[in-house]
Amino acid sequence: MDAFIPGIMLTIIGMGVVFGSLIVLMVVILLLERFVGSGRQEADPGAEEQEAAPQSDDLDLVLAAAAGYFLETESPEVYVPEVRRNANSLWARSARVGRLGQRRRR
Amino acid sequence: MPPDSERPDPIDELKTLTSKAQALGGVASEERQHKQGKLTARERIDLLLDAESFSELNLFVETRATDFGMDARRTPGDGVITGSGYVNGQLVFVASQDFGALGGSLGEMHAEKIVKMQELAMKAGAPIVTILDSGGARIHEGVLALHGYAQIFHNNTQASGVIPQISIIVGPCAGGAVYSPAITDFVFMVDGLSKMFITGPEVIKAVTGEDVSVEELGGGAVHSSTSGNAHFLAKDEHECFEMVKKLLSFLPSNNLDDPPLSDTTGWPPDENPELDGVVPADATRAYDVRDLVANVFDDGDFLEVHADFAKNIVVGFARLGGKPVGVVGNQPTHLAGVLDIDSSDKLARFVRFCDAFNLPLVNFVDVPGYLPGTQQEYGGVIRHGAKVLFAYSEASVPKIALIVRKSYGGAYIAMSGFGLGYDRVLAYPFAEIAVMGPEGAANIIFRREIDEAKDPEKMRGEKIEEYRSLFATPYTAAKYGLVDVIIEPRHTRSALIRALETIAHKREDRPRKKHGNIPL
Structure with missing residues (x-):
């Protein structure tokens, strides 16, 4: 019981320090965003619009290039191993043997 | 007969006619296909076959139909490319329908080309890959179109169990056309691109009153999961053709050949x-x-x-x-x-x-x-x-x-x-x-002992264990x-x-x- 009260106090102080630090950090980040972010906007207004909206002719080219890139470079994920096939196929030989057998019977 | 000076050089003439015929539906149809996110018939063949390996059959075939304005709508190849080529060194026969030419519809000569390709494949003992992108039977040609389908189905059946047959649906495939893929060994579909059904949503609405979208009725997802008509579902055409190549790597060319062999990398180990x-x-x-x-x-x-x-x-x-x-x-x-x-x-x-x-x-x-x-x-x-x-x-x-x-x-x-x-x-x-499982078996074999026991649950447990230890x-x-x-x-x-x-x-x-x- 002697240690209980100091333990509670220590917990409250510890949590207070942690949350206090977090609040201070949050305020600092908000202030930085406000100053640095607005500075950027003022320095280059409309830059995003220019990048996002090319001329209509260019748009077709961009779309075609994107489609071409997709069609040509999309690497398939299907693994196809190299295989060896028997060069001496039974297909033609068995047909010849069959025909010879038929002639003999005639 | 025109004098020699007026006749074009035969080689130049061949080149001109070949180039014109190879264009099928022309640049406009090519653009239409691409706008729909689809490849053209020829691009699909190029994706499937080894480079420069394609030998085309009957490039100059045209429809003989003249009714309903068909004499003015002739297209070289009659809406389908057929021929043979190699997939990783294996000979295969191919037909690829071109939706850009008369909607890929199947008329008399279109069918003739496919039938000829099927017959050659059976003589050669080589697999058939059919790429389907067609509006169905060409109504202008009436019963000749139906006769064409009948010949194709007949050949599909004759070839079944003799050479592997693969169907790739990369567009619409409706009405009687669905039965050719259904007879073949494997059907590939592409998510969002392939549609396969006997009657479309409009007819279903008229006959049964059901509201259903094309995708819900015959899309790749439905056929690969619910109906089981499709064996493979690819996310796009590129993946689809790679999957076809992979499937072929497991298969012999015909029912007399052995399946192909491949080297092992040593994994997994014999003792794993x-x-x-x-x-x-x-x-x-x-x-x-x-x-x-x-x-x-x-x-x-x-x-x-x-x-x-x-x-x-x-x-x-x-x-x-x-x-x-x-x-x-x-x-x-x-x-x-x-x-x-x-x-x-x-x-x-x-x-x-x-x-x-x-x-x-x-x-x-x-x-x-x-x-x-x-x-x-x-x-x-x-x-x-x-x-x-x-x-x-x-x-x-x-x-x-x-x-x-x-x-x-x-x-x-x-x-x-x-x-x-x-x-x-x-x-x-x-x-x-x-x-059957020990629980069910014990309940049947030892029913009387369990019913007559002072503690039936305990007896059931003992009998289950007895059965389990024996069988x-x-x-x-x-x-x-x-x-x-x-x-x-x-x-x-x-x-x-x-x-x-x-x-x-x-x-x-x-x-x-x-x-x-x-x-x-």
Whole structure:
């Protein structure tokens, strides 16, 4: 019981320090965003619009290039191993043997 | 006859006419296809075949129809490209319909080209790949178009079991046109691009009043998961053609050739400790049978067929020691791996394909039986279940069953019964082979003792254990010679390779007959 009260106090102080630090950090980040972010906007207004909206002719080219890139470079994920096939196929030989057998019977 | 000076140079004329004919529907149709996110017929052939390997047939064929303004609408090739080429060095015959030319519709000469290609493929003993993107029968040509379809279906049937036939749906495929893919061995569809149905949404609305979208009715997702008409679903055309190439890498060119061989990389090892932990001995715990497959077959490489349809059974192709095999496994993660109507159809068709093309069968058996219920009985589970028995009995390729956990009742007979003609039956030490599970069996055999006991629950528990200790082991079946060998899971790969080697050249005669009468 002697240690209980100091333990509670220590917990409250510890949590207070942690949350206090977090609040201070949050305020600092908000202030930085406000100053640095607005500075950027003022320095280059409309830059995003220019990048996002090319001329209509260019748009077709961009779309075609994107489609071409997709069609040509999309690497398939299907693994196809190299295989060896028997060069001496039974297909033609068995047909010849069959025909010879038929002639003999005639 | 014009004087020589007025005649064009024959070589120049050939070049001009060839270039004009190769354009099919022309630049406009090419652009239309691309706008719809589709490739042209020729681009598809280029994707499938090895570079510069395509030899085209009947480039200059045109329709002979003149009615309904057809004399003014002639297109070179009549809306389909046919020919032969090589896929990773293997000769294949190809037809590719061009939606840009008369909607890819099938008329008399369009059909003639496909029929000729089919006949050449059968003479050559080489697989057929048909790329379908067509509005269906060309109405302008009437009965000649229908006659064309009939010839194609007839040839599909003649070629079935002789050469592998693959259909790739990359656009609409409606009405009578659907039956050619349905007869072939494998159907590929592309998500969001392929549509396949007998009657479209408008007709369905008029006849039954049902509202259904094209995608819900006949899209790739529906056919690969619900109807089972599609065996493979690709996310785009590029993936689709790569999957076709992969499938061909497992298949022989015809029913007389052996499947192709490939080098092994040495993984997984013959003794694989990973396998000890894949199958839980407790029969109530689920696991994914594909984990077992991945740790047994060469490189863990497995091409699953019908991956989204009837998931309670897994079927597909893999290699064992460099040799392709057909793999079958009950899937405990879905309906506890029972057999039912759909899974029976899926399994029987796969077994018959493997048998036709000399691919040995390897079963991983963990099956509690056939799914009970009125829905199944009314749906004809007896007839469908019989297909599995028929297919395995009929198959004369090497058949190996590995009972990995439980194998009960009729499903035991179908998937691992020596009496059905299995060449080798192996089992894990914790396999259970019985007419039914210990709980059900104890309730029937010891009903009187349980009813008359002072503590029926305790008695039931004791009797379940008694039955389990007697039958729920592989040793009883082994005692009767119904299990060849009991193996540790870690030795699965080496045991299967040895089993396969012993029967690789097996010979099994069947009575002479026109054909059997499988319960369809």
